[in-house]
Amino acid sequence: MRNAFAEALYEAASQDERVCIVVADISPAGPMAKFQQEHPQRFINVGVAEQSMIGICAGLALKGFRPFAYTIATFSLYRPFEMVRDDLCYQNLPVTVVGMGSGIVYSTLGGTHHTQEDIAIASAIPNMQVLTPCDPAETREMTRWCALENKGPMYLKLGKAGEPVLTERALDPFAFGKLRRLRQGRDICILAHGAIMKMALGIADELQRSGASVSVINVHTIKPLDREGVARALKNHQTAIVIEEHAPHGGLASRVKEIAWDENARCKLHAFTLKDEFIHCYGSHEDLQAAHGLSAQHIMAKLRA
């Protein structure tokens, strides 16, 4: 995702002179070097100074630019939270806050580098929008959209690197604020977002092998959420399963539960999320997910119970 973001940003910056990036001593490698070389004035490194990174983005936006603030998710959203709230959201400025390596992808760096609750925090702020791509192709489309179309503050929640392409055969194109069907079925509907979509597709395969007809819906825009789309999915399937790498409160799972209640949904609803606990173990990304019950094996066992 990191490289796809950098490539798309470079292309957008070549197209629109207002596009710029402010980083806090962290930069997407590879294609970003080309950006720096060709648009040196529009690449600003503030150093390890995330509060001013956000404030400087606000100043640039107030003067007509379309800045991206870029660093590791916990430092782009948590450290400068009040600047994000006041400078970007209160003033409703077109600044994209990029949370790189979000969730628990930094599986050996410890809890200081995890963002288990970033969607809850970002979504709680008025005016803030939240996008979470599931693969590099979607990252490219979203980055382009943020750079050229977006009108207000955005939290763009990215993974790291090496994610597979999952949207090649998607049934719908990326459209901001709309659900995107990756597969269409009749019985079970899986709602997911972000890189954990790979696990969601694997679970869909297993359910299909046992005879179920499964829809897989990519909820890439968490805010504004496609409420009607979610309500329709709940209505049209007997079972809905939410899978997300996020705390149980304030993410997609709780939004879907709200909608299910409001719509008097009749389907069974299962939610698989991270626990409301910090993570003190190390290992692979998958190891950490599994420690909180996010593994195909665990989810299938629960569904079969």
Next chain:
Amino acid sequence: MDSADRRNSFDAAAARRRCTTYRKRILDVSQQVGALHIAAAYSCAEIVDVIYHGLMRRNGVNSPDTFLMSKGHGCMIQYVILEHLGVLSRADLDTYCKTGGQLGCHPDYGVPGIEASTGSLGHGLSMAVGMAYAERIAGRDGTIYTVLSDGELQEGSTWEATMMGSSLRLDNLVMFVDNNDFQSLGRTSVTHPSFYPVAEKLRAFGWEAVEIDGHDAGAIFDAVTGRRGDKPFALVGKTTKGKGVSYMENVPIWHYRSPSREEYEIAMRELDQAAAK
């Protein structure tokens, strides 16, 4: 107009008269509400007057230059100046902090003449750095003026922006520190002696910095127009909180509260007497 002409053009006596008018107008507004940060506005009256009437082109009205009130709680002085310039209306000031009004205790982006929302301390300088840099890379010649309080210089974010402003060599950025040596719990020099020296710290961070009387409009104007102009410039204005009204000066309660009718009369009298001298 070059800087020498501009220097000659500033009428310090007129600035004194304007500042008396502004202080009196703020007193009038104070009678409509229970609180309005009166002492914080009086403290930076001359600084903000010089910014609008001496430094910003077209007196800040549709100007290529920008004023950002980082110490948002001092915005009453900005409001009365914007009213004087015709950017805000009398009705705007009359409905200050009232239902249906558009002016509150802190400046809000979107209100005519307000370039950024402030109120939470330590945000303004980063935004000013972003604005100044934007002017440069857009090929425009706008200068960004911003006023900070003592307290804002205790925020880490301010020093992040200070370091970045000079690292980018933003010669179109001018920061004023309204150094009245007061904050909520007392005198800064007592509560935080290491706060000083201010100008030396700013120089160490790569800024050109001077320290002068922050109530001497002529000196403020001369210092800013006479700056070298090859790096960001900071003017540390030694000011008095509540300047101009004896019972308000350096008395913490006047950070926020409005005077009673009797106190209002005394203040008006004192301002008139000082102006007549």
